[in-house]
Structures are given as structure tokens and as C-alpha cells.
Amino acid sequence: MSATSKTKGETTRERILEIAESAVLAKGFSNTSIDEIIAEAELTKSGFFYHFRDKTALAQALLSRSFEQDDQILGGIFERARELSDDPLHAFLIGLKMFAETMGDMDEAHPGCMVATVTYHDKQFNNEIRAMNRAGMIRWRSLFLSFLEDIVRTYPPRTEVDIDVLADMLSSTVEGGIVLSKVFNDPKVLADQILQYRTYVRLLFLGN
Template sequence: MARGSETRTKILDVAQAAILTKGFDATSIDEIVAAAEITKSGFFYHFRDKNALAHALIERHIEIEDKLFDALFDRARELGDDPLQTMLIGLKLLAELLDMPGGHPGCIVATAAYQDRLFDRKVRDANARAVLGWRRRFRSMLEAIAQVYPMQDDVDLNHLADMVSAVIEGGLIMSRALGESSITSQQVLLMRSYLKILFSPGIQ
């Protein structure tokens, strides 16, 4: 990795850790510069301002999370016999992944959404693209399930796909508020149970 790329990655790592702890608004460029052990001009070489930094953090988050979900559900497909089993196995693997000692550090997309007044349209659009990407991913999986298993309730598949994100983000908030690291994974497992019931034949 080139030196410039290493510095950029270090800035992003330092900024993300601080932002997930206390938010974008309370994290200053001076603080990031000091923690990354660079000059202020070094920061501005890579990012013109905090909008550019936020945009880079969100884009990196999308890339990392896409790879994570790809790997997780590819593994689930290796273990599952049909779309429903694949989804259920994938959610079980996700719950295990989210059950971190000390708690999950949080989500940069959610953090940016809470403070979107700080950002320009480019950042808000990137954040929306992240959320819509999750919707598309899970909707495609749910569509495959619905082709094999009729739903036991009249549920919009977009809303059902959004529930995955809502459960994870809500679990992270509750986990931090209550200091209980297992809450997020527990919520994912409850959602898994709901999907099992929703697509189980013969249940009214």
C-alpha cells in the first residue's frame, strides 16, 4: 500500500472510531489530525472538509458491508437447501457475527443519518444509497422465498426487507443504551423466527 493510501486509511480509521463514539458534530478535524499523527495540511490533502470525510466513510462502509454480506450469505447458500433455509441460516450467522464482546461499535450510516443537517446533498445521497442497497439485497432474497413459500400474511416485500435494517439498527441503539451487548443478535434471531412463521405453510 502506498504511503498516501496508508495515511488516508489511518485518517478514516481514526475518524470512524471517534465518530461512532460521540458523533460527527462532536468530532473535530483537529482531534482527528492529532490522533492520526499527521499535519492539518495532510488531512486536507485527502479530504477538503468534513463533508468529504463523511462521504468517504459512508462509501467505505458500503464496500465493506457488501463484502461481508456477500460472504455471509454465500456461506448460507452452501449450507441451505432452498431460499428460505438460506435466509434463516444467513440470519443465524449474522446474529453470531453481531454478538461481539463489549458490544458492536455502531453504524456510520446511522450516525450520519442522525446528524444529516451537517452534510451536503452528496453525503445524504450516499447514505440513502447504503440503505436502499440493503433493501435491494434482502428484497431479492425474500422474492426468491415467496416464489416457493406463500406468505401467511399480506406483507409488502420492501417493508419486510427494510425490517432487516430496522432490527439491526434498533438493536444497536438498545444495546448501547442498556449496555447489553447481546441485544442486537437477540433481535435478529426474533426476526428470523418471524420470517420462519411468515413463510411456513399451514400456519394461519
């Protein structure tokens, strides 16, 4: 068995996660039953519990998977943005525009969507899930902060701001934008909110 190929178990596990993900994003976690997942995955209940200790373990795996995908998307966008401009401010603004476009084109699987789904379901959810959530949010903060720290070095802000809060504001904008997008059933709302954040950043460091 080579290092890259998957065992049979890994393949099944991923099939379960794939099916569960689309069901959870469509109907919410508690409205997705194990019976329903195993029916679509064509395996038995025993088979399911061979892979996941309980339903919370499934949630954990879904969240972990979702964070990996989100990190890929976000990382990719802002890495490309850095390539397109040597100036940190303009790179950040380019990244934000691409980010808004990407989000406007999605309709269900928004980065952060699983975060909020799980966060709102939780409270009885275990500590590992909360820790993963926190770790993910801190990772995003670091990414945005890496731009902001470079920016303040060359662009004095027009008013005093805490760049940690400014970094978190983007995460907050995404999470809040998803709620509004769901309520109004329109992905454009999220894209508009990200662009509004972009306008703020531009105004703050560029003055227009």
C-alpha cells in the first residue's frame, strides 16, 4: 500500500462525510438522521458506528473537513492576491474583491457556514468542537492580521483602530453575512457585506 492511496475504510469514511455534508448544509445537523445517511451510503448502522463513535464525532469530522476546505479557499485567494501586488494594502483589497466574488457565486457551502451551524447547535457539543472552532477563527485572524500588520507599517490609519478587532471584523462579516444571506435567500447580500468591509479598509488606510 503506497502512502498516497486510500484504504477501503478511508474511502467509506469520506463517502459518509460527503453525503452528510450536503445533507447538513441543506437541512441542518439535527434534521439529518444517521438512517438517512447510511441509506444513501449503502451501508449498515453497524458500519456507520464502526467509523464514528457517535453523531457528535460526525459533527467534529465535518467541521474539521470544512475548516480544511475553507483554509484552502481563503489561503488560495489571498496568496494569489499577494502575487498580484507587492503593496500589502492593494494586495489585501484585491484579495477582498476576489473573496466577495467567490462568496457571491456560492449558495450553500460558504466558508464559515459549517462553523455557524455547529456553533448554534452546540452547548452540549463537546470541548473538542469548541476548541476546533476557536483554533479555526484564530487561524483566519492570523491570516488577515498578516496583511494588516504590513499595511499599518506604510499606511497610517485615518483614525485609531485595534487591528486585532479589524481582523476579526472580516470573520464576523462573513458569519453575519451568511445569516443575512440565508434570511433573504440571496448570496449577493454576503458579497455586498464583504465589499462594504473592503470599503472600510480602503477608507481607513487610503482615505477614499
